[in-house]
Amino acid sequence: xxxxxxxxxxxxxEKRETATLKCYPIxxxxxxxxxxxxxxxxxxxxxxxxxxxxxxxxSIPDRxxxxxxxxxxxELNMSSLELGDSALYFCASSLAxxxxxxxxxxxxxxxxx
Amino acid sequence: xxxxSQHNHHVILSEAxxxxxxxxxxxxxxxxxxxxxxxxxxxxxxxxKYFSGDPLVKGIKGFEAEFIKSKFSFNLRKPSVQWSDTxxxxxxxxxxxxxxxxxxxxxxxxxxx
Numbered sequence: 001x002x003x004x005x006x007x008x009x010x011x012x013x014e015k016r017e018t019a020t021l022k023c024y025p026i027x028x029x030x031x032x033x034x035x036x037x038x039x040x041x042x043x044x045x046x047x048x049x050x051x052x053x054x055x056x057x058x059s060i061p062d063r064x065x066x067x068x069x070x071x072x073x074x075e076l077n078m079s080s081l082e083l084g085d086s087a088l089y090f091c092a093s094s095l096a097x098x099x100x101x102x103x104x105x106x107x108x109x110x111x112x113x
Numbered sequence: 114x115x116x117x118s119q120h121n122h123h124v125i126l127s128e129a130x131x132x133x134x135x136x137x138x139x140x141x142x143x144x145x146x147x148x149x150x151x152x153x154x155x156x157x158x159x160x161x162k163y164f165s166g167d168p169l170v171k172g173i174k175g176f177e178a179e180f181i182k183s184k185f186s187f188n189l190r191k192p193s194v195q196w197s198d199t200x201x202x203x204x205x206x207x208x209x210x211x212x213x214x215x216x217x218x219x220x221x222x223x224x225x226x
Binding site for chain 1: 216
Protein backbone atom coordinates (compact mmCIF):
# COMPACT_ATOMS: atom_id res chain seq x y z
CA UNK A 1 0.00 0.00 0.00
CA UNK A 2 1.16 3.51 -0.75
CA UNK A 3 2.53 5.44 2.19
CA UNK A 4 3.37 9.03 2.97
CA UNK A 5 6.46 10.12 1.09
CA UNK A 6 8.83 12.74 2.38
CA UNK A 7 11.80 14.28 0.68
CA UNK A 8 14.59 14.67 1.23
CA UNK A 9 15.21 12.05 3.89
CA UNK A 10 18.28 13.80 5.16
CA UNK A 11 19.29 17.43 4.89
CA UNK A 12 22.28 19.30 6.21
CA UNK A 13 22.19 23.08 6.27
CA GLU A 14 24.20 25.84 7.84
CA LYS A 15 22.89 28.45 10.23
CA ARG A 16 20.89 31.21 8.56
CA GLU A 17 20.26 29.12 5.46
CA THR A 18 16.83 28.09 4.24
CA ALA A 19 15.37 24.62 3.79
CA THR A 20 12.32 23.23 2.05
CA LEU A 21 10.83 19.91 3.08
CA LYS A 22 8.28 18.14 0.93
CA CYS A 23 5.47 15.78 1.81
CA TYR A 24 3.35 13.67 -0.51
CA PRO A 25 0.29 12.28 1.26
CA ILE A 26 -1.28 8.90 0.72
CA UNK A 27 -3.51 9.03 -2.40
CA UNK A 28 -7.02 10.36 -1.60
CA UNK A 29 -5.87 11.85 1.68
CA UNK A 30 -6.77 15.53 1.80
CA UNK A 31 -5.31 16.48 5.18
CA UNK A 32 -1.63 16.95 5.92
CA UNK A 33 0.08 17.55 9.25
CA UNK A 34 3.64 18.55 10.11
CA UNK A 35 5.39 17.56 13.34
CA UNK A 36 8.84 18.27 14.72
CA UNK A 37 10.60 15.66 16.86
CA UNK A 38 13.73 16.79 18.65
CA UNK A 39 16.30 14.26 19.88
CA UNK A 40 14.74 12.08 22.56
CA UNK A 41 11.52 14.07 22.52
CA UNK A 42 7.92 13.50 21.54
CA UNK A 43 6.60 14.83 18.24
CA UNK A 44 5.36 18.41 18.49
CA UNK A 45 2.60 19.56 16.18
CA UNK A 46 3.55 22.42 13.87
CA UNK A 47 0.75 22.99 11.39
CA UNK A 48 -1.93 21.21 9.37
CA UNK A 49 -3.81 21.72 6.12
CA UNK A 50 -7.20 20.49 4.96
CA UNK A 51 -8.23 20.95 1.36
CA UNK A 52 -5.33 23.33 0.80
CA UNK A 53 -6.32 25.62 3.65
CA UNK A 54 -4.51 25.89 6.95
CA UNK A 55 -6.65 24.03 9.45
CA UNK A 56 -4.70 24.19 12.70
CA UNK A 57 -1.52 25.75 13.97
CA UNK A 58 0.76 24.68 16.75
CA SER A 59 4.18 25.73 17.93
CA ILE A 60 5.51 26.73 14.53
CA PRO A 61 8.11 29.52 14.56
CA ASP A 62 7.43 32.61 12.47
CA ARG A 63 10.53 31.70 10.44
CA UNK A 64 8.66 28.66 9.15
CA UNK A 65 5.84 28.65 6.65
CA UNK A 66 3.97 25.89 4.90
CA UNK A 67 1.37 25.36 2.26
CA UNK A 68 -0.62 22.63 0.60
CA UNK A 69 -0.84 22.55 -3.16
CA UNK A 70 -3.61 21.56 -5.57
CA UNK A 71 -2.28 17.99 -5.76
CA UNK A 72 -2.42 17.89 -1.93
CA UNK A 73 1.30 17.68 -1.44
CA UNK A 74 2.70 20.05 1.14
CA GLU A 75 5.93 21.94 1.63
CA LEU A 76 7.44 23.25 4.83
CA ASN A 77 9.71 26.21 4.27
CA MET A 78 12.22 27.04 6.97
CA SER A 79 14.27 30.22 6.86
CA SER A 80 17.06 31.68 8.99
CA LEU A 81 17.82 28.23 10.30
CA GLU A 82 19.10 27.90 13.84
CA LEU A 83 21.00 25.09 15.51
CA GLY A 84 17.89 24.30 17.53
CA ASP A 85 15.97 23.52 14.37
CA SER A 86 17.93 20.28 14.03
CA ALA A 87 15.28 17.59 14.38
CA LEU A 88 13.27 14.94 12.63
CA TYR A 89 10.36 16.49 10.75
CA PHE A 90 7.43 14.19 10.22
CA CYS A 91 4.61 14.67 7.83
CA ALA A 92 1.35 12.78 8.34
CA SER A 93 -1.77 12.52 6.25
CA SER A 94 -5.33 11.44 6.86
CA LEU A 95 -8.43 10.82 4.80
CA ALA A 96 -10.14 13.75 6.48
CA UNK A 97 -9.31 15.90 9.48
CA UNK A 98 -11.86 14.40 11.83
CA UNK A 99 -12.66 10.79 12.49
CA UNK A 100 -9.61 9.30 10.85
CA UNK A 101 -6.17 8.38 12.09
CA UNK A 102 -3.00 9.96 10.82
CA UNK A 103 -0.45 8.00 8.82
CA UNK A 104 3.10 9.16 9.27
CA UNK A 105 5.88 9.43 6.75
CA UNK A 106 9.48 8.36 7.37
CA UNK A 107 10.54 11.88 8.28
CA UNK A 108 13.21 14.27 7.12
CA UNK A 109 16.20 14.52 9.38
CA UNK A 110 17.43 18.09 9.33
CA UNK A 111 20.82 18.90 10.73
CA UNK A 112 21.80 22.53 11.09
CA UNK A 113 25.52 23.17 11.55
CA UNK B 114 -4.28 22.81 29.27
CA UNK B 115 -4.34 19.75 27.05
CA UNK B 116 -1.67 17.22 27.90
CA UNK B 117 -0.76 13.57 27.76
CA SER B 118 1.27 11.81 30.45
CA GLN B 119 3.14 8.59 30.02
CA HIS B 120 4.41 7.56 33.40
CA ASN B 121 6.98 5.00 32.39
CA HIS B 122 9.85 6.51 30.45
CA HIS B 123 11.94 3.36 30.27
CA VAL B 124 10.76 -0.21 30.68
CA ILE B 125 12.90 -3.32 30.52
CA LEU B 126 11.25 -6.72 30.31
CA SER B 127 12.23 -10.27 29.54
CA GLU B 128 10.59 -12.08 26.66
CA ALA B 129 7.18 -13.55 27.52
CA UNK B 130 6.62 -11.02 30.31
CA UNK B 131 3.39 -9.07 30.33
CA UNK B 132 3.38 -5.40 29.45
CA UNK B 133 1.28 -2.48 30.57
CA UNK B 134 2.17 1.09 29.63
CA UNK B 135 0.26 3.87 31.27
CA UNK B 136 -1.25 6.85 29.48
CA UNK B 137 -3.34 9.58 31.08
CA UNK B 138 -4.65 12.62 29.34
CA UNK B 139 -6.06 15.96 30.26
CA UNK B 140 -8.68 17.31 27.88
CA UNK B 141 -12.05 18.89 28.48
CA UNK B 142 -14.16 17.18 25.87
CA UNK B 143 -14.57 14.18 23.61
CA UNK B 144 -11.29 12.66 22.53
CA UNK B 145 -9.88 10.20 20.06
CA UNK B 146 -7.03 8.12 21.47
CA UNK B 147 -4.11 6.44 19.76
CA UNK B 148 -1.03 4.40 20.45
CA UNK B 149 1.84 4.60 17.99
CA UNK B 150 5.06 2.59 17.94
CA UNK B 151 8.38 3.85 16.64
CA UNK B 152 10.99 1.18 15.97
CA UNK B 153 14.61 2.34 15.97
CA UNK B 154 15.27 4.53 12.97
CA UNK B 155 11.74 4.23 11.66
CA UNK B 156 8.63 6.35 11.52
CA UNK B 157 5.59 6.23 13.73
CA UNK B 158 3.23 3.35 13.04
CA UNK B 159 -0.31 3.10 14.36
CA UNK B 160 -0.81 0.27 16.85
CA UNK B 161 -4.42 0.93 17.72
CA LYS B 162 -7.03 3.63 18.07
CA TYR B 163 -10.17 4.45 20.00
CA PHE B 164 -12.91 6.66 18.57
CA SER B 165 -16.07 5.35 20.23
CA GLY B 166 -17.86 2.16 21.23
CA ASP B 167 -16.21 -0.74 23.02
CA PRO B 168 -13.59 0.78 25.33
CA LEU B 169 -11.36 -2.27 24.92
CA VAL B 170 -9.65 -2.01 21.56
CA LYS B 171 -7.41 -4.52 19.92
CA GLY B 172 -4.59 -3.53 17.66
CA ILE B 173 -1.86 -5.10 15.63
CA LYS B 174 0.83 -7.46 16.92
CA GLY B 175 -1.24 -8.62 19.90
CA PHE B 176 -1.54 -5.22 21.54
CA GLU B 177 -4.71 -3.96 23.18
CA ALA B 178 -5.72 -0.87 25.12
CA GLU B 179 -8.56 0.03 27.42
CA PHE B 180 -10.17 3.45 27.54
CA ILE B 181 -11.35 4.28 31.05
CA LYS B 182 -13.17 7.57 30.73
CA SER B 183 -13.52 8.14 34.48
CA LYS B 184 -9.77 7.86 34.90
CA PHE B 185 -8.86 9.71 31.68
CA SER B 186 -6.65 6.73 30.88
CA PHE B 187 -5.80 4.67 27.83
CA ASN B 188 -3.29 2.06 28.95
CA LEU B 189 -1.57 -0.22 26.47
CA ARG B 190 -1.21 -3.91 27.21
CA LYS B 191 0.31 -7.04 25.74
CA PRO B 192 0.15 -10.41 27.52
CA SER B 193 3.52 -11.68 26.30
CA VAL B 194 6.17 -9.43 24.79
CA GLN B 195 8.75 -10.45 22.22
CA TRP B 196 12.26 -9.19 21.55
CA SER B 197 10.91 -7.58 18.38
CA ASP B 198 8.66 -5.32 20.49
CA THR B 199 11.71 -3.30 21.48
CA UNK B 200 10.73 0.20 20.41
CA UNK B 201 9.41 3.51 21.66
CA UNK B 202 5.69 3.76 22.28
CA UNK B 203 3.74 7.00 22.08
CA UNK B 204 0.26 7.68 23.35
CA UNK B 205 -1.58 10.45 21.48
CA UNK B 206 -4.81 12.32 21.99
CA UNK B 207 -6.86 14.37 19.58
CA UNK B 208 -9.78 16.45 20.75
CA UNK B 209 -12.91 15.95 18.71
CA UNK B 210 -13.21 18.75 16.18
CA UNK B 211 -9.50 19.54 16.29
CA UNK B 212 -6.83 18.39 13.91
CA UNK B 213 -3.62 18.02 15.85
CA UNK B 214 -2.36 15.18 17.94
CA UNK B 215 -0.93 15.81 21.36
CA UNK B 216 1.70 13.21 22.07
CA UNK B 217 2.97 11.87 25.34
CA UNK B 218 6.69 11.87 25.99
CA UNK B 219 7.01 8.26 24.95
CA UNK B 220 8.06 5.05 26.68
CA UNK B 221 11.18 3.24 25.58
CA UNK B 222 10.64 -0.48 25.86
CA UNK B 223 13.54 -2.89 25.78
CA UNK B 224 12.79 -6.58 25.66
CA UNK B 225 15.62 -8.89 26.62
CA UNK B 226 15.90 -12.11 24.68
